[in-house]
Amino acid sequence: MNIIDCKQSHYQQLADIYNYYIENTVISFEEDVLDAATFGARVEEYTKKYPWLVGEVDKQVVGYAYATKWQGRSAYRDTAEISIYLHQGHVGKGYGKPLYKAVLDKLRAQGCHVIVAGIALPNDASVKLQEHFGFEKVAHFKEVGFKHNEWIDVGYWQLTTDSQ
Secondary structure, eight states: OEEEEOOGGGHHHHHHHHHHHHHHOSSSOOOSOOOHHHHHHHHHHHTTTSOEEEEEETTEEEEEEEEEESOSSGGGTTEEEEEEEEOGGGTTSSOHHHHHHHHHHHHHHTTOOEEEEEEEESOHHHHHHHHHTTOEEEEEEEEEEEETTEEEEEEEEEEEOSOO
């Protein structure tokens, strides 16, 4: 797999991947699909400070991972939230770990002290991914989301890096 920085030419493919999760799962709490322009505006905003990487196999996008600010207050400046989405046809093929690691490496290199990940529960695959990289579960919020006529729990995992 080739891991590269996100480009404008990726926006539609990434929106399509994400829209699958919006429409068919509770993994994303968004309920309205995004067009390429709206998706691209997010990428451009987030990449002012954080990495957004795309995984390609034979020049076809298989997934993406990125980071965003954790909270808006300035004291959180060295904490980031990480996310990953794989094309539904490429889940379980080993693309997630290298893509996730690449974003983690970039966050460490830029001095990020804490990285958090929120997971709609249950989601064994995402939990295993976090724990593979040393994240520890630090919170569990019960029934904080409601989507597809069900209440959804959210867990938070945290990784403290060696930065700072």
